[in-house]
Structure formats: structure tokens, C-alpha cells
């Protein structure tokens with residue numbers, strides 16, 4: 010596509026990157042077809058091609074108003090459009106650049122600012138989010154329905170086997186909300202890997218940075234990134250094989266560390282090493298010999314592929330393959346490519362669209378009456394769980410539970 | 416003749432405010448777009464070299480709203496451009512400065528499916544592929560499959576009489592639609608066609624199909640569905656020379672075989688699509704042919720053998736039958752994404768859409784190659800080879816001054832070539848804004864007058880997509896003055912301006 014970037018951005022790193030992305034877009038419109046918000050709203054401004062155009066205008070020097078901001082806010086960052094785009098347009102990167110500029114040029118209302126600030130102040134910090142959640146869980150039986158739905162029930166952490174009995178070692182990201190909401194995911198991962206002869210340890214890491222990054226607070230995000238790299242580095246020097254991520258949303262972010270810090274002279278190399286070592290838990294299991302795990306289950310499982318897993322990490326089909334190899338029967342789920350509406354903080358900031366997408370997703374997931382829904386990302390898990398009529402778990406918990414039955 | 420935005424006339428702005436506020440009495444406030452910021456993304460369709468800012472964009476979601484919007488425009492002499500998914504490649508949905516863009520995108524529901532009679536009633540904004548997906552569990556599908564089927568709407572398909580990979584055997588849109596409902600420019604809801612295969616009187620449905628939004632707004636479509644074939648297999652054959660591949664196409668048809676689909680891609684197209692779909696295409700070949708055969712397993716096996724023989728005689732270098740249905744789908748999915756995949760190697764492309772008699776395929780290919788060198792612009796070739804529909808994609812860079820103009824000249828030369836060998840200027844993408852001047856070459860004054868008479872009968876005030884598809888005789892006269900075809904003025908009988 011023809012571009013004429015404005016002086017303020019043309020010769021910056023972001024400007025050059027955005028220009029290259031825009032020029033790749035040939036305006037064919039294929040991407041609109043798989044965009045969840047376009048499907049719901051039917052306005053091109055709520056689809057990728059229109060959003061690209063809106064951002065192009067801003068980059069070409071048109072001062073945006075809250076209209077552009079609204080349509081960019083409504084984007085789920087699900088990156089379904091990237092999977093669909095035959096031309097290889099990196100929409101997600103363009104959006105990261107575009108959103109920051111629009112954020113600088115359009116003043117939000119005080120309420121909106123406060124909401125965003127609160128999210129950034131609470132969620133990424135385990136010591137802030139954890140206690141708040143505990144209070145919520147304590148009062149859960151007395152909460153009104155919407156709040157109750159939004160507050161996940163407490164889960165037991167589960168046993169974490171000793172890591173040092175194995176020669177093979179991996180590190181797992183703790184992250185921010187997952188240890189508070191579902192501490193059983195990482196412990197299940199540790200037990201499954203234990204059976205495969207891999208010891209799993211943790212470091213004193215924190216939020217992966219995705220939350221701040223997607224709220225256009227890039228510097229804040231990079232702060233988290235550097236902290237995590239520092240926390241992991243000693244383990245990397247000791248030779249951990251991989252940094253395992255059990256929330257695909259965080260996986261996308263950590264795999265991007267190398268890219269995000271590519272111009273940081275102190276961190277570029279380390280960040281690249283971290284990204285290289287990063288693996289979603291499905292990537293780990295996919296290449297392991299799974300015969301050591303118990304392989305019979307009569308559970309009918311509906312798998313929900315998070316956008317971060319299929320469109321972000323491009324790992325479509327891996328989890329399904331693993332579960333099938335282990336003897337689970339998987340239901341056929343229509344429209345697997347569509348977002349469930351969780352999308353990080355989206356469910357809080359855009360509840361109406363988010364709920365519509367959740368309803369559609371649950372209908373699709375339940376179309377063949379599964380016993381259980383499995384997912385790969387904590388955000389999707391809590392979002393779906395709030396209204397699902399069957400249990401929703403991380404798929405690794407299915408495997409861990411099965412082995413337990415031995 | 417590309418169109419780029421100009422500075423806006425201030426009187427348009429007050430008109431914009433008035434029209435927007437009037438239309439907001441009919442549809443929801445946020446379904447009328449009137450800020451320049453929101454209108455820009457609607458300034459073009461899939462042919463982004465042609466851009467014009469509309470007066471307003473309106474996004475109704477009921478037929479009643481469409482009727483009211485159209486009536487309002489009719490009463491106030493405001494032009495209307497209908498828009499589906501905006502994937503058109505001829506600028507058909509290009510807005511008009513003082514006109515309304517009427518988007519049908521919110522009409523995206525399948526209304527009903529009749530399994531026994533194998534029909535489906537759908538809203539105009541339903542995506543082509545969504546129809547087949549909806550009825551797939553019944554063993555049915557909607558046959559016409561434009562490469563853009565993932566995104567383009569059935570309303571847009573009817574308006575363009577869209578073709579697709581499987582149209583060689585199963586026909587174009589016109590052969591697969593039974594009935595449509597349109598809103599006329601007066602705002603009346605009219606049903607055209609019937610559920611039966613034929614209906615009494617003139618075949619208005621055929622007239623409407625391909626009318627490019629000039630005769631009415633399509634608000635409902637009843638399509639014919641087909642039973643999925645028991646078996647479908649696709650052969651991929653490589654050639655070391657594009658002319659040989661072209662001749663192979665002609666040979667297959669001459670042998671009396673009608674494949675489900677017969678497509679050809681040249682080396683550049685093969686490479687860019689392989690990059691996207693990883694289908695296992697032969698990236699060394701000068702050209703590949705994809706030939707699909709479908710029917711009962713016995714039929715298919717028999718035809719595969721026959722096609723193999725013809726390909727052998729035509730001098731293929733490699734041949735492979737897709738090993739399973741997954742790979743078959745992948746072969747097609749690569750072909751379907753060929754245009755946009757070109758974005759990987761060039762910032763812009765200009766897609767031509769001429770048709771030629773199949774027997775000239777080989778020689779036309781060589782001439783296109785010659786022209787490409789002459790104009791110093793790369794051309795990537797993708798075709799619906801089976802029906803002689805060429806899609807040379809001229810690669811250019813819109814940021815380089817003069818390249819677009821040179822591209823259009825080359826495009827014009829290719830269309831001239833098509834007419835010269837006895838073909839036409841459009842196979843399936845429509846005339847729209849893009850090929851309007853070439854209509855003057857393809858048709859003579861009398862023919863064009865007849866087209867205008869038809870338009871007049873439906874739309875006396877000329878408000879529906881007014882400057883598209885059929886050029887005014889004045890326009891042809893002006894164009895004729897510039898474009899002397901084979902040393903002859905095309906419209907010697909028209910006064911020149």
C-alpha cells in the first residue's frame with residue numbers, strides 16, 4: 010500500500026517498522042473475515058483492514074480523535090488477522106506502535122484513565138493481586154452474581170515434586186495472576202515433567218510485562234522484562250534447558266523479549282537468549298516420549314485454543330495432538346480460530362463485546378457435550394469458567410490428574 | 416486513470432452534516448459515519464489505487480432501514496454506492512464524493528437452509544465461504560468459489576457475477592442463484608427470480624447478476640447448493656515453460672475433459688504462495704497447473720489417467736496427485752491466496768482480469784512477458800486457465816512516482832491484447848471504475864446506448880453507482896480522442912469535447 014509517513018515518525022525506529030508493515034498490506038480484505046469484532050459489529054473500522062487504515066492516517070500526520078481510539082481499543086489483539094493474512098502483515102506490531110501514538114494524542118476521560126491505571130497497579134503484582142483475590146474468594150458466596158462470576162473459586166496448589174533428583178532441569182515462569190488464581194497449573198506441570206525425568210524450578214520472577222505493554226505502557230512493561238531476565242539469568246547460566254510457560258498469553262510476550270530489547274545494549278543479548286529458551290509447555294511435551302505417562306482416559310474434552318497459542322505462538326494443533334496421543338477423546342469444536350473475548354484486560358475494559366464472544370465460544374465448545382473444557386491460558390480459563398456449565402482446566406491438569414489415578 | 420483524493424469542496428461538508436443527521440433518524444447514531452477520520456477507511460475497495468472520500472457511510476441492519484435510506488437518497492438526489500466486503504478489484508464500491516456508501520456488512524445471517532431442495536436463503540452480507548461452512552454438515556456446498564471467498568459477500572458476488580476456481584464445471588454466480596430480493600431506487604422491495612429453475616417472462620435475475628450495484632440494492636439471496644462429490648482429487652503438474660503449460664490447458668479441454676477446476680500459476684506466484692501455505696508446490700517450475708477431478712471414485716480414477724496422458728503429451732516435468740484431502744485443500748488454498756501473497760514481494764499490485772480464447776493462452780503469455788519487459792514492470796501470472804480468464808498481476812510501488820501510471824499503461828496494453836485475440840476485458844472482476852474506458856473499446860455506441868436504456872428503466876435519476884460499469888457516450892468520446900485503437904477512432908460519430 011502507498012504510504013507517506015509524517016515527519017514526526019518517518020525516521021524513527023517505530024516509523025520505519027510501521028512503514029514496512031503498512032506497505033505489505035495490499036488491502037485485499039481477507040483478514041476482515043476472521044476478525045471477531047468485525048463479525049460482531051460489521052463496521053470496517055472494527056476490522057483489521059479498517060484499523061490499519063486508521064493507524065495509517067495517524068502515522069501520516071492526521072490528528073486522531075477518540076473515534077480512532079475507540080476502534081483501536083475494541084481490537085482484541087487476538088491476531089487472528091495475522092494468521093489469515095496471505096501477505097504476512099504483522100498487524101500486532103503495527104497496533105503496538107499505533108496505540109502508543111494515539112494514546113499520546115488523545116486524552117482519555119478521567120474514569121478511563123483510572124481504570125487503566127488500577128489495572129496496571131494491581132494485576133501485575135502478586136503481592137497486591139493475590140490478597141485482593143483472597144478477600145474476594147472469601148466473600149464469594151455472598152457476592153452478587155456478576156462479581157461472583159468474575160471471582161474464580163479458590164484452587165488447591167497441589168504437590169510440587171523435588172526438582173533436583175533429575176539431571177534435566179527447566180525453569181517455569183510464575184507470572185502474576187496465575188499463582189494466585191490457579192497455583193495448581195504450575196504444580197501439575199512440575200508433576201508431569203517429573204514423570205518425564207525433568208525437574209522444574211522457579212525463580213523470583215514476576216509479571217511477564219504483557220499487561221502493561223498492551224495498555225501502551227511500554228516502558229513499564231520493559232521494566233518487568235528486565236527484572237525477569239535478571240531473575241532467570243543465574244539459572245540460565247546453570248544450564249536450564251528451557252523456560253517453560255504455562256500461560257500462552259505470557260508465552261507470546263516472553264518469546265518477544267529478544268525483539269523488544271533488541272536496541273538495549275545491556276540486555277539485547279540476554280533477552281535474545283531468554284526468548285530462544287522459551288517454550289510453551291505444549292512445545293516441551295510435543296517432542297518428549299509420552300509413553301511414560303498414563304494413557305487411558307474416557308473423558309470427552311473440548312479444547313479451546315487460546316489466540317495467544319494459535320495466532321501468537323503459531324502452535325495450532327500441538328495440544329490436540331498431545332491429548333490425542335494420551336488417549337483423550339477430543340470433541341470437534343466449530344470456529345476454533347475465534348477469540349473467547351478474554352484477551353487480557355479486554356474483558357474488563359470492553360465487557361459487552363467480551364461477553365458476546367464468551368457466549369459464542371461456550372456454545373461452540375459445548376456443541377458436542379464435553380465432560381470438560383481444556384485451555385492453555387489463565388485468562389481464557391477464568392473468563393470461560395465464569396459462565397461454563399462444565400469445569401474448565403488447563404490441559405496440563407488433565408494429564409497430571411490422569412497420572413495421579415495410577 | 417487512478418483516482419486519488421483531492422481537497423474537499425466546503426459545501427460538501429455542510430451537506431455531509433445534514434445528510435448524516437437525517438440518516439440518524441433512520442439508523443443508530445453510530446451506524447452513520449460522517450467524520451473524515453472514519454470515512455477514510457471506506458475510500459476504496461480492493462483496488463486501493465482508486466480512492467474517493469464518500470459523503471457519509473451508512474450501516475443499516477434491517478431491510479426496512481435500507482428501504483428508508485434509499486428512499487431518502489432518491490428524494491434528495493443523493494447517489495448510492497452499495498458495499499459488501501469491499502474486496503472488489505475494479506473499484507465497483509469506490510465511493511462518490513457527494514454520495515452515500517450503503518454497507519450491507521451487518522446483514523451477515525444465514526436465514527434458512529432447505530436441505531431437501533438444496534437451497535439456502537441468506538442475507539447479502541454473508542460471506543461466500545460461510546455458506547458452504549454452514550451447510551457442510553449436510554454434505555452440501557455452494558459451488559462458486561472466488562479466491563476471495565473467505566471474505567467477499569454473496570451480495571457482492573451477485574453484483575459482480577463472481578466466478579471461481581470451480582466455475583469451469585459448476586458455473587458462475589449466475590448459474591447458482593435462484594432468487595434475489597432487491598430494494599429499488601424508489602425504495603420498493605422486489606423479488607426477482609423464483610425457487611424454480613425457470614420463471615416466466617424476461618430473465619431479470621440474469622440481468623441483475625453482474626449489474627455492479629447499478630440497478631438495485633440486493634437484500635436477500637437464495638442460492639442453489641450442490642452435494643459434495645464422493646471423491647475429488649487434484650493433480651499438480653510442473654512445466655519448464657509457461658507456454659507449454661498454457662497449451663496443456665487447451666489440450667485437456669480439447670480432450671473433452673471438464674475438470675472441477677483448472678488453474679495455472681507462474682513461478683513467481685508459486686514462490687510467494689508457497690511461502691504462505693507451505694503446500695509443497697514445485698518452486699522450481701516455470702509454471703504449475705492444478706487440475707481437479709471430481710465425481711464417483713471410478714470416474715475420478717479414470718479421468719486422472721486421461722489427464723495424466725494429456726499432460727505427458729504436453730511435456731510436463733513433474734506430476735503429483737495430492738496425497739489426501741488435506742493436501743488437496745492446501746493446494747487450493749495456496750492458489751486462493753495468490754494475489755495478496757504477492758504483497759510479500761511487492762508493496763502494490765494491479766490485478767488484470769481479461770479473458771482470451773484458451774487456444775491463445777500460450778502465445779498471449781509470451782506477449783505479456785514481452786510487454787512486462789518493455790514497461791520494465793514485473794508481472795506475476797495467476798489464471799483460471801480452464802476458462803481462459805487471465806489474472807496478470809502487475810507489481811509496482813505506489814511510493815515511486817510515475818510507477819502507477821506506467822502500471823496502468825501496461826494494464827491497458829494487456830487488455831488491448833485480450834481484445835485483439837478475440838477475448839474480453841473482464842472475466843469476473845467487473846468493469847467498475849477501473850475498466851470503464853475499455854468498455855468504449857469493447858462495445859460500440861449502439862451497444863452502449865442499450866446498456867443505458869436498461870439503466871434508465873431501473874434508475875431514471877441515475878443515482879445507483881452512477882459513474883461505474885457503463886461509460887457515458889461523452890466519456891467514450893473523450894477517451895476515444897486519447898486512445899486511437901489500431902489507427903482508428905472508435906467513436907467517429909460522437910461529438911468531441
Ligand SMILES: Cc1cc2nc3c(=O)[nH]c(=O)nc-3n(C[C@H](O)[C@H](O)[C@H](O)COP(=O)(O)OP(=O)(O)OC[C@H]3O[C@@H](n4cnc5c(N)ncnc54)[C@H](O)[C@@H]3O)c2cc1C
Pocket residue numbers: 036037038460461496497498499500501502503504506507508519539560561562563566567568569570571572573574575576577578579580627628629631632633634754755843844845847880
Ligand atoms: C485477493 C482477491 C481475489 C479475488 N478473486 C476473485 C475470483 O477468483 N473471482 C471473482 O469473481 N472475483 C474475485 N475477486 C474480486 C471480488 O472479491 C469479487 O468481485 C466479489 O464478488 C466482491 O464482493 P464484495 O462483497 O467484496 O463486494 P464489494 O467489493 O463490496 O462490491 C463489489 C460491487 O458490488 C456492488 N455490491 C456489493 N454488495 C451489493 C449489494 N448487496 N447490492 C448491490 N450491489 C452490491 C458494489 O456496489 C460494487 O459495485 C477477488 C478479490 C480479491 C481481493
Ligand code: SF4
Pocket residue numbers: 033034035036037038039040041057058061093094095096097098755758
Ligand atoms: S489480509 Fe493482509 S494484506 Fe489483506 S487487507 Fe488484511 S492485512 Fe492487508
Ligand code: SF4
Pocket residue numbers: 043044045046047055056057060083084085086087088089090091100
Ligand atoms: S487482532 Fe483480532 S480483533 Fe484485532 S483486528 Fe486482528 S482479528 Fe480483529
